[in-house]
Amino acid sequence: MQNEYYRIAGKEQGERLESRVLEEKIQQAVAAGQRSLLIEAYGQHGLGGRLWKAGADQVQVRIEGQAGQRVGSFGFPNTSIELMGPASDDVGWLNAGAEIVVHGHAGNGLANAMAQGKVFVAGNIGARGMTMTKRNPRFAPPEVWILGSVGDYFGEFMAGGIAVICGVNPQNPDNILGHRPFVGMVGGRVFFRGPHAGYSQSDAKLIPIAAEEWDWLLENLRGFLVRIGRAELLPLLSVRTEWQLLAARSPQERGVAARRSMASFRKEVWDAELGMGGLIGDLVNLDRSPIPLIPTGDLRRFVPVWENRKYLAPCEASCPTGIPVHERWRLIRDGRMDEAVDLALAYTPFPATVCGYLCPNPCMQACTRQIAGMMPVDTSQIGKASIKAGLPEMPPLSGRRVAVIGGGPAGISIAWQLRRQGHEAVIYDMAKVLGGKISTLIPASRIPQEVLSAELERIRKVIPHVHLQQELQKGEVERLRQDFDYVVLAAGARKGRMLPVPGKERLITAQAFLEGAKTGAIQPGKRVVIIGAGNVGCDVATEAHRLGAEELLLIDVQEPASFGKERKEAEAAGAVFRWPCYTKEITAEGVLLASGELLPADTVVISIGDVPELTFLPENIATERGYVKVNERFQTSDDRIFAVGDMVKPGLLTDAIGAGRKAAAAILALLEGREADTAACTMIDRTRVTLEYFDPRITAFESPEQCGSQCSSCGACRDCGICENICPQAAIARRDKGGTEYAYEVNPDKCIGCGFCAGACPCGVWGMEENEPIG
């Protein structure tokens, strides 16, 4: 330190110099080579900074009087400033290297933004000291030494440098660090000695003082105390245990908030206050622990169910006889043609005649394949093949007997079913051969005679036939009722419905015509008019054509209801359909219409339906609109008398056969003293069936085998194993249950309820059900 100072006064002629003027004087003095300056300050701003004009030379600045703010701002490393009294605000602001000594207290903002240099304060400082300080790696870190305490918000945004706070005669003995220090601190270190009232934990942390840091502190403490003239304090300040060191948290440390974990809060606070299980632990004992999105077992939302044969296939459901057609295709697929053929006999005594030739096959009309525009599987093929069906061995007779009046399809069906169950059913019929309409009315063109004969022969072998010589008379049913356990009325509808018009006696009924045509007793002539253009009318037209008629006219009051083979054959025979035509009279010339037009005819056939003969019935048998009234079990108002077939309701052959089967089931139940099983299965939802596995190009089936391969087996497992393979969890396995029995089973511990099995199944056997509700 030089002894000779160049004195610069801050006041001239009693007038205080402006800061600008004093600054000019200082700069000029330094430029002129002055290196020791004594400034008498009068509140001027920024004294002692910016003295670069001295180059590498050291410049001493001693400030007496009252310095203004920002002493030593922009201070250079060559500069050493000494304030001989207390300092105002912002001492060492943006200091870039100057050493500044304050022999007293300092105001706010000390060392704000200071980057290099040192500030020594012999007292306390105000608020916001050491804020925004930095450390440039090119230089030594800035240092701030405070003998006493610091004011509020110390070290805000401190990004580097070292502060030492000695805590000697602090302003507040209880807190030498002030209020909320080190907020936003990101760098630097702070040694301090004395009590504090907390600091920003998220920004700063206490660290142990390493040996070299203690050594540095002790060594530099001595220098500090010497500079402020308080060397005697060294022993007091050399007690290592009184010092603490605080550093900024690293960015990595900041992420981890020093907060209680929620798990700990839940356990130690939440559950402690509320009780085990928390908020609702007293109300439920369900497991509420977290689960993943795709769980298995009880936690699955949906569960696959192998609903094999739970629902009827559309073919089976729509067959009035109830034949499970798809089951027959399955047997064929399995190479069991014989069984497929024989199976039908459990349902119908006419598997070939009806299914193969005479039935319009509602089963095919219902076939699921049609919703995708594919040919229905051809039932008539297996129907025709059923001519080979062998008569099964019949059980011995039980002694229970049922009388069946009428040997048509309905009567034969019920007798057939009863006999198969070991009960005797005797058919009473006026015809020489059984078969009813099948034998007597259906044109020979519709079915080969040998097929019909073979099937009737098969029936004849097991069903006794009482050939009546005359119509049943009143009272005879009552007698049969006494002799038999049950009586079944199955006499059909054999009375042609007539029109109440003049000349009706000239009409021949369709039944009479067809019977006569079959036996050759009829010569229709060239012109035939048929009143009633239904399927029977069509049969009449076809037969009339066969017998030489040339003009065939079918008239009706409405659009004809005829369809299918009958209609096609009539049209092929040249039949003309006309409607609406209202018949006024039948004359020798033909049919006179209400319009006055005459339709010339050699023969006029009336074919507007048949009604049953009811005159022989006991009084107690209720009728309705000309038919016998029955309940859903085909039981009449006399509970031991049943009625089936056209006596109950006109229908297809298959309707009559189905009625016989159902009525037989009801009688069997009564015979065996049990409730009849009336629980009807529902038909499968066709959308469950997957048809994409089948070839859409097939336009005709070449063989029963091909039919079998193209049947999607709606509702009945094809045992194809696609479900096993599509299951992403390998949860489905086929279990052999012995013989031909098997089941596909789901392992609930693997299954996730994705529904792939249901989506992929060709048969629609897999259903997805909502899992059992929990809670």
Add this chain to the structure above:
Amino acid sequence: MPSNRPITPSTLSAKDLLWQIQWDKEKCTLCGSCTAVCPVNAIELGVHRKRVVETALGIDKASSSIFKVYHGIRQKTDPAYACVGCAMCSLVCPNSAIMPLRTDEADKQIYHINRGGHPRSRGGRRNVPGGILDRIKFMRISMLTDPALDAGRHEFEIRTLLGRVLPPEESLQHLRENGWIPPVREIYPLIIGSMSFGALSPPMWEGLQMGVAYLNEEMKMPVRMATGEGGCPPRLLRSRFLQYVILQIASGYFGWDEIIHAIPEMQVDPCAIEIKYGQGAKPGDGGLLMWYKVNKLIAAIRGVPERISLPSPPTHQTKYSIEEAVAKMIQSMYMAWGFRVPVYPKISGTSTALAVLNNLTRNAYAAGLAIDGEDGGTGAAYNVSMNNMGHPIAGNIRDCYLNLVALGKQNEIPLFAGGGIGKTGNLAANAAALIMLGASGVQIGKYIMQAGAGCLGSESDRCNICNIGLCPKGITSQDPRLYRRLNAEDVAQRVVDVYLSFDTELKKIIAPLGRSTSLPIGMSDALGIDDFHAAERLSIKYVV
């Protein structure tokens, strides 16, 4: 479904649907996760027949037609199984092979979701994205005109008052004369609005309450949550956490007998009582908790038999006018806790809100008024109510506040705003805008479901199936198979995160305005908007 088939008026193609599933055959591994997780069974395994005709170049060899079958994910087009766009399929897909995309065309499904004559009902909120709150700017940056504040280092007092504040002279008079001084709570201005236990799943509700308790006890933030109209679990009623709870009473009075039974055993008073008259999402309509949500637990809390539907009527049956409703309901509710607990009504945003407010100003007991605007959410309402009924909250709250100013009572009856706050994620900005328009605090519901539990619902009509109990995130379901997807602890943690970040963001907004120790309630000179008419209507500055 076969391609060649009869159609009905409601037969739709995938293109007609609002949400269309895009599935990539190449990436799909057929793991079944998507179909297993889909909440509405919109997708299924499909079997597809594929034909390839192979013809040799030059046609010198016989060509062949080969059919192959492949399996893939197929979207159902029946509107009853319409995809809701929740994208849980995308969430679980290991190969990113599936994703719902919103139609690029006008929605056709909307015309067919009323089958059986039942108009659509759903959860969520008005299917109109955005709103005016996002357009309000804070443009009075004080910096040098007031002491500049720094959200990061200054200390803030983010608090508001819930309760009737008497004018000083009245207060002193009451004090002198040992009169009744209304209870006032100092609370955090962001309130979790009423969502019932029942509408929300057990882990969601417990998670919210746990988060609120954490904020109070660990973070010293006096956050409050309203129960909604579904009662309150008995344990909560008897715990110290009850002080963080605003109990709601509404027209169904569900669970209130349990609350009454608990009063003698309460350790602390609840924060306040909210009387619900209306809800922003479905003003003038009641609530309905469908029977499938009313399991044993919900039945116990609500005090009803299991598995019955619980409708709340649109109105309280024993109230006939504003005056009567306010007077007798507020009296009754005060009486239950010895006049120690503030009681305030909540109404839906409406052009008649001023009439209600004016009545409240004349009722010395009214502790405040909560208004729920048209963008509020709900667990179940008719789509038509949600989309078309109600009043925007900004104008409603502003009218009410300016009315209080005209009466000189703006510091006496706090207004609370709800409905669409944070609808586009700008929670703090929306809240600050409403506070500066005059709200003392804001209520959030949907936002906390989205931020706190990952609710997928949005105003693009995504998900929004809270009403059918099939919430894919387990937020609004009572089925353990769904709600166990949600962990109460995780929800609580998210609630804490939301509040802490909101707190910082709110400070970031109000600090530049020079506010730190009191909320800038009604400080509308800070607000501007680039719409002249909106500025006029809200009495704020028009700025461009």
